[in-house]
Amino acid sequence: MQILSNLFGPQSENYERSLNRLSQRQSVLSGNLSNINTPGYKRRDMDFAIELKQAQRGRMLDLSEEGGAVTVQGGDVRIDGNGVDMEKEVFLLSENELRYQTMTQMTRGYFRGLKNVIREGR
Numbered sequence: 001m002q003i004l005s006n007l008f009g010p011q012s013e014n015y016e017r018s019l020n021r022l023s024q025r026q027s028v029l030s031g032n033l034s035n036i037n038t039p040g041y042k043r044r045d046m047d048f049a050i051e052l053k054q055a056q057r058g059r060m061l062d063l064s065e066e067g068g069a070v071t072v073q074g075g076d077v078r079i080d081g082n083g084v085d086m087e088k089e090v091f092l093l094s095e096n097e098l099r100y101q102t103m104t105q106m107t108r109g110y111f112r113g114l115k116n117v118i119r120e121g122r
Helices: 002-008 010-034 048-056 086-118
Strands: 044-046 069-071
Touching: 010 044, 010 086
Parallel strands: none
Antiparallel strands: 044 069
């Protein structure tokens, strides 16, 4: 990725990290839905506020499978101990998908602008 950073600046890395994080959150939320009938399963999500602070401080974000995913405490828990609410998870998946689409459009626009500059506006 160093080549892209040298060519396109840190903005390309920011877009890449954002898309990776949104993709990772989609996996975590999908995992919640897949375990909706697993007794004792605790729902998981990613805390973007913490990660945003880390990114602003210049720390590399951990993009491993478990990086950033936290077990969420509170909320309604069924008798079997499962804390997944299907309606909430579907809403969060939809919201995350919209964020991903928006980020891809922003990334596409950024590279279109660079392409325009390279072609000198032709």
